[in-house]
Amino acid sequence: MRVLRCITLGVALLIAGAASAQGPAYPAKPVRILVGFGAGGGIDIVARLLAQRLTDSLGQSFIVENRPGAAGSIATDLVAKAPPDGYTVLMASVTHAINATLYSKLPYDSLRDFAPVSPVAQQANGISVHPSVPAKSLRDLLALAKAQPGQLSYAHAGNGTMMHVGMELFRSMAGIQMLPVPYNGSGPSTLAVLGGQVPVLSSSLPPALPHARAGKLRMLAVSTAQRTPLAPEFPTVAEAAGLKGYEAVLWIGMLAPAATPPAVVNRLNTEIGRLLQTPDMRNQLTAQFSDPYHETPAGFSQVIKSDVAKWGKIIRESGARAD
Secondary structure (H helix, E strand, O other): OHHHHHHHHHHHHHHHHHHHHHOOOOOOOOEEEEEOOOOOOHHHHHHHHHHHHHHHHHOOOEEEEEOOOHHHHHHHHHHHOOOOOOOEEEEEEOHHHHHHHHOOOOOOOOOOOEEEEEEEEEEOEEEEEOOOOOOOOHHHHHHHHHHOOOOOEEEEOOOOOHHHHHHHHHHHHHOOOOEEEEOOOHHHHHHHHHOOOOOEEEEEHHHHHHHHHOOOOEEEEEOOOOOOOOOOOOOEHHHHHOOOOOOOOEEEEEEEEOOOOHHHHHHHHHHHHHHOOOHHHHHHHHHOOOEEOOOOHHHHHHHHHHHHHHHHHHHHHHOOOOO
């Protein structure tokens, strides 16, 4: 019996030692979610919606910190250099993949220095025209652009934004020439088209959709692969122009520093996936013109790699630079 008790005690000590080596269950302290853009923007709103629900479900505070600047790369660099323990993460967007080519030199590697956790939402863009433009459909706009090569201009939210590169992809696939006119955000670019200064608009849905439904803009198509439930009355670019395979969506998702333990990444991924299935979270995202979007860490990694290649090609062809 004494031998058995010694063996039992030894096993118990080994188990306790293993648990101690693994450390407390994640998360054991507050988690910082860095956002590379200002408060009140689309990425910030999604980050705060998610942070509150992760706080409620995981029992530790998830705190959003805004570190705007350089198209999100300041916050991205801070996360790349943070300890890989899951307590400093990034709420990024497709801009993360675009910046890999848009900037000639970044202080981090967009792929190697991060562990993708999960996408959270995706947003569509819309292609619209001022009501005075004689184009009732996207095919009409193509015909107009082909009849006036290089003369038709479109407003967008700034060089390297999804509104810019998405329209350049459309132009490239359609074989047309259009003149891009950059503005500082989707709000100003929408106002420029509403005022008649520019005839065509490539914009995110929030600033354009209310005007389209009011008849002040004519939205011709949305940029998603399938019609978005947020605006089902508008066709996709692929169906409206016959451009098979066209897709240009802005995803928002969480990244962690490279070498973050897979157990931590999977814990966050699983919880985000569960939250995205709840009616409350889905309704809150829909109110922000965002579709819930979840992938495994491996699936999200592939999305980012694909977008770095896809948008890198378009940026090089367009000649857009940020520095």
